[in-house]
Amino acid sequence: MNVFFNIAFLVFKKDFTIELKSREIVYTTLLFALSCILIFSLTFVVEGQPLAEAAAGIVWIAIAFSGTLALGRTFERERYSETLRALLIAPAPRAAIYVGKLLGMVALLAAAEVLLVPLVAVLFQANLLGQLPLLAPLLLLGTIGFAGVGTLFAAMLVRARTRDVLLPILLYPITVPVMIAGVRGTSALLQDPAEPALAIMWIGILASFDVVFVTLALWTFEPLMTE
């Protein structure tokens, strides 16, 4: 078990070091997410009044879109020079490689969310920051669910010529339950008064999705990675 987590951390650390040097994915992901939010704010905020509950949807749309972009870029890096093959030929547990890549993706999206949430809160006059104790687990679990499926699909499609088209086609339908739970949970927190009990229920549902998605991904990663 120790070896498993050592390998996962090693892969995560390697991705983090590369990103720290290039900052390519973090910049593109953030710029894309910020653009999404600004464009939505132009549409959904009329005469200074935001559309009711729009903020919940905007946060999750920004996460899904920018997350898809980040997933593609992360595995593009492994495709160039075929380093994914070098990872797979190591005697390390292949599921640990998946967990390492997943940790990197969750960390990247979490960093993006730290900037996105206050921006949405300001532009859409939403009390997101006041609900942080419940919003944070909601975002974290939603991000793990989305990235859990996305990391598996992005790795699977890394050699496909049409990977940029196929990734969202495969990813969005499967992660619809995660998105619904995330939006409904966030929306419950933005009600006046807030409905923490409802949000907690959605957090529980998200945790269940995460367990199912990540378990399935760990189980299928090894056979899916063998050509």
Add this chain to the structure above:
Amino acid sequence: MTTDFDRVELSNLSRRFGRRRAVWNVTLAAQGRDILGLLGPNGAGKSTLIGMLATLVAPSSGTIRFGTSDASRDSAAIRGRIGLLAHELHLYPELTARQNLTFFARLYGLDAARIVPAALDAAGLTDRADDDVSSFSRGMRQRLALERALLHKPRLLLLDEPFTGLDDRAVTLVSNRLRELAAAGAIVIVATHDLDLADGLVTRVALIRDGKLIADESAAPGLRTRYRSLLASA
């Protein structure tokens, strides 16, 4: 945990991709000290064979045995004794030479502090150890990639078109390193379509065309002439 072996046997090995037969019924063996040249034109099935030997591609039928171990059952343990170097060099260009080697050494559970300086020295890159790989020439990258593939002292070294883009000096350096490894008892399998580079390096030749093995024999000087006559008679 790794498993040791001094012989690799492919038995009736086939691989299909959809309706296309990439490798068809190949039976072949290689043992320690062999430098086996997998020769054939582009698209002959050499890379698929290398992929199956590396346990990255699953055979459609047939078996691969590494000593007494079966690739389909003990692949994780076998992978610990295989080194792979392909045309794509399996290096992260954003990382330095030292960071690349340290990462792969740790991935194999090796003592990076002890092994990496020796590998950098063998690659002739000690003075460039802390430069990003993206700033290296093709020859420097190839030498580094070879040492990366050798970090864990593999019993079986698989090379897929390892000489592409190398100048004469780099070809000589890589060839000499392969001869050293074979002399030390490793099994070296080189897939290439470049007969001039294979000539004088390989000790055995397996000629492949359209996924089929059409010759398996000891190498002799004049590989190009022999190759043409074999292809003509196949």
